[in-house]
Structure formats: structure tokens, C-alpha cells
Amino acid sequence: MRPCAVFLMLMLTAPLVGAQSTEAFRAMNRPVPPYRIMGNLYSVGASDITSFLVATPEGHILINGGFVETVPQIQENLRTLGFRLEDVKILLQSHAHFDHAAGIARLRELTGARVLVMEGDEGVFAAGGKGDYLFGEEYFWAPCPVDRVLHDGEKVSLGGANLTAVRTPGHTPGCTTWTLDVEDGEKTRQVVILGSMSINPGTRLLVKPSYPGIAEDYAKTFRVLKGLSGEVFLASHASLYGAEEKARRLLAGATPNPFIDPVGYRAVVAHGEQVYLQQLERERGEAGVGRPPGSVHVDVPATIDPRARYLIYLHGRILEEQGRQAVSPDFGPYAYDAILAALAERGFTVISEVRKGESGLPFATRVAGQVRALLKAGVPVERVTLLGASKGGYLALAAAGELHEDGLNVVVLGSCGGGSVALAPRLRGRVLSIYDEADRFHPSCRDTFARAPQLKAAKEVVLKLGLDHGLLFTPRKEWLDPATGWPP
Ligand SMILES: [Zn+2]
Ligand SMILES: [Zn+2]
Numbered sequence: 001m002r003p004c005a006v007f008l009m010l011m012l013t014a015p016l017v018g019a020q021s022t023e024a025f026r027a028m029n030r031p032v033p034p035y036r037i038m039g040n041l042y043s044v045g046a047s048d049i050t051s052f053l054v055a056t057p058e059g060h061i062l063i064n065g066g067f068v069e070t071v072p073q074i075q076e077n078l079r080t081l082g083f084r085l086e087d088v089k090i091l092l093q094s095h096a097h098f099d100h101a102a103g104i105a106r107l108r109e110l111t112g113a114r115v116l117v118m119e120g121d122e123g124v125f126a127a128g129g130k131g132d133y134l135f136g137e138e139y140f141w142a143p144c145p146v147d148r149v150l151h152d153g154e155k156v157s158l159g160g161a162n163l164t165a166v167r168t169p170g171h172t173p174g175c176t177t178w179t180l181d182v183e184d185g186e187k188t189r190q191v192v193i194l195g196s197m198s199i200n201p202g203t204r205l206l207v208k209p210s211y212p213g214i215a216e217d218y219a220k221t222f223r224v225l226k227g228l229s230g231e232v233f234l235a236s237h238a239s240l241y242g243a244e245e246k247a248r249r250l251l252a253g254a255t256p257n258p259f260i261d262p263v264g265y266r267a268v269v270a271h272g273e274q275v276y277l278q279q280l281e282r283e284r285g286e287a288g289v290g291r292p293p294g295s296v297h298v299d300v301p302a303t304i305d306p307r308a309r310y311l312i313y314l315h316g317r318i319l320e321e322q323g324r325q326a327v328s329p330d331f332g333p334y335a336y337d338a339i340l341a342a343l344a345e346r347g348f349t350v351i352s353e354v355r356k357g358e359s360g361l362p363f364a365t366r367v368a369g370q371v372r373a374l375l376k377a378g379v380p381v382e383r384v385t386l387l388g389a390s391k392g393g394y395l396a397l398a399a400a401g402e403l404h405e406d407g408l409n410v411v412v413l414g415s416c417g418g419g420s421v422a423l424a425p426r427l428r429g430r431v432l433s434i435y436d437e438a439d440r441f442h443p444s445c446r447d448t449f450a451r452a453p454q455l456k457a458a459k460e461v462v463l464k465l466g467l468d469h470g471l472l473f474t475p476r477k478e479w480l481d482p483a484t485g486w487p488p
Contacts, residue, residue, distance in 0.1 A: 034077035039182035056159025059089035065103030094236035102141035121174025170218035194235035230265025270332030304377035314392030331470035342475035364398035401426035416445035424451035
């Protein structure tokens, strides 16, 4: 009897949780037919709990073991595809959580394969879930020996297949994203199997952090994930990459292969980062870091507090075309609501609305009217900021041109271009321009400032984040700090 089997028997007296314990887990663990994703890469897992087989002439690599109850499905799926479970030589996982790791002990027992686990997760994995920062008192599995501890960037090779273990910590300290090259006809494609970047309910980042350094770990993970191509996009949960729909199209003969989805990959990573940034802001607020939080309104509020600081946010053009949930193929989701929340978190009474359809200078006139309403109610002009991103910045400058208020604060993000130069002669107020050096539109306000003699103050901040025009799509500290601190 192999060690895992002994452990399994011992563990039966302890609470052992598997897929059948709740309705939700059962739904994630429904049997689904296996299929070839591309080249020698196969989907062999359950409906949402994924498992992937990399088949080679010298034996196979299996990534993710699912719940204990997923194992018979994996076994059956391999058989359906014409593979033998006994030929699995290496067992890998995305992270040490019960829905991906619990089946590994049983798989090791059935195959004799070596179990490789990323550093940071090896302890919790070997202990069958004990010590996990979130589920360590609740969800256990059969403890299983770790045959080799992996380190960030390490390669796992077998029969010509080379996988890279990319450490993407946060969700668990050793959470692993796997990358590998797979043949797709004439082409070679990079596959990314996302470990996880989600923040489970109950996780704390700043205030009483779930483990020391977790906020930095998540930040590193988003940096790393944004650096991967995501050409062929897979993950530990099928729902994350729309596996069901893609598989349906693949089996119906769709070309190119529907799993080639770098845009979907970027959108999912951007959304994950947005959620992370929102939680950071929320925890900062709870900790009393910074000013008391403000509020968000679509128009000038009915009751105007002259002591409050007002900020009118004007979004980029993409929301005119796509609405509130806009997603750019180049820059991912436009985190409009997160941006408004971050501005309110910094103490502003935020006024912003989604412009409908093509909107030009009449909208600038509308904004100028909102500012006049604030001034009329007794708000000093120095407490009003117009913040415009991309086209919104052009409209903010146009509104400032109409208002003729020297004390007005205007911040434009990636906004100056040909059009704004024409507004220059009428410009008044204090204008701050922020853009990324890598912005493909080169939106420097230099020429505009040079032709705007009546400005009380003009400053330009050039960030070197390599984010291109995507800088303004998410509430980043790098632009929030200068924008909300203007004038200094
Ligand atoms: Zn997990
Ligand atoms: Zn999971």
C-alpha cells in the first residue's frame, strides 16, 4: 500500500470535504466529455473544475486533480481519449485549495506519478489543507507527500513537453500559473493556464492581512499576468475562460481555434486587478487612511455643501460607444465605476455621467453649467476640479475655456492632442496634464500650454509605466495621487 492510501484511511476519521458536500460543489463537478484543446493538450476535468492532460510519448503530465470525486471522471475521460491513467508520470496543480488539490493524493496512488508543488503551497498541500489562511479550519483532504518543491520560473519537462511554473501568489502563497507551447497546425502557440487571482471572501489585504505581504503578492501577480501573452487562455475554473462555449464552437469545427483568446485573457486579468484595487481602496478607507470618503452623483447634488470638494469626472470616448461596461481590445475594461469610487474614497463629491452617443462641445457647455451651479451655491472655485480622461479631457479644457475662472482646477489624463491646441487661447485656470510616456497618441499638452497665455498654472507629469493609453482605464495610484493633489 502506498503512503497516500495509508494517509487516506487515517484521514477518514477527520472531517474530509469533497465535491458532494454542497450543491455548489456538485454543480462545479458535473461530468463533461473530454476533448483535445490543441496539439497534445486535452481538457479532462469536470464542468467547472478543470484538469488538463499534456500527452507525450514518454508519459503524460496532468495539471489539477480536482475534488476527490473528480478523480474517477478524470480516469474515465483519459480512457475515452485513448490514454491510460497509469501513463501519467507528473502531477501538477494550480494551487493548494480543496477543489483543485484534493484529488491529487488519490491520483498519485493510482499512477505512482511524482507530485510537484510550488514553494509557498507545499506545506498546506502536504498537510491536506491544514494551515491555509482561509480554509485551514474547514476544508481538508488526504495529506499527500510532495516529491519536488518548485520555484518561480522553474521548468517541468517530459517527452518533449516543457512547462514553466510561474508563481502568481495571493490567492494562495504558492498559486501557480502554468505556461507551455503547443503546436497548432503550422504554428506554435503559448498557452497560459491561469492559477487564480481571485480574492476569496474573508481575505484581508492591508488591515490584519491574511498573511504578511499578501497585498504586494497580488500586485506582483497582476504585473506578471499582464506580461504574459495569454494567446491560448485556460484556467483552474472553466467558467473563467468560457470553456463550455469555446468547446462547443471548437467541436463544431470553428477556426481559428476558439481557445485562442488573448483579448479575453487581458479582460479577465484587468477585471481581477480592478477588484483587487477596489478592495485595497476599501481597506484603506476602513483604516482611516486619507480623508473621509466622499460620494458619487450623476449630476450636481440637490444639497450643495460649500465646504466639500467637488470633482467632475469626464470619461473617455469608448464609453460613448459601448456604455458603462466598455472593454477595449487593446486596453481591457474601462474601470469607470472603480475610478469614481477611488475618487470619492479620496474625499471628493464626484459628479459624473455616462455620455450618450457622440457628444461634443454641447457636453462641455453642460459641464460649465454644473460648475456655475456649484459656484452659485457658494462653493469656492478653488474647491472644484474638472478631471477628464482622453476625449473627456478635451471636453474639460473646452469647459474651462467657457468658464473663464482663474481658480478652477483642471486635470487632463492622456488628453492633449491636435484639437486642444485650438482651445488654448481661451484657456483659464490651473491645468495639470498626466500621460504615459508609452501612450500611442503622444498626448502632451506642451503645444497647448505654449499657446495659452492666460493659464494661472500649467504642469505636465509624464509617467513611465509602459501602459500606453491604458493608463486612464483603471484607478491607479500613479495618476490618482497627482490628480487629486492638484494644485500641490
Ligand atoms: Zn482557490
Ligand atoms: Zn478554485
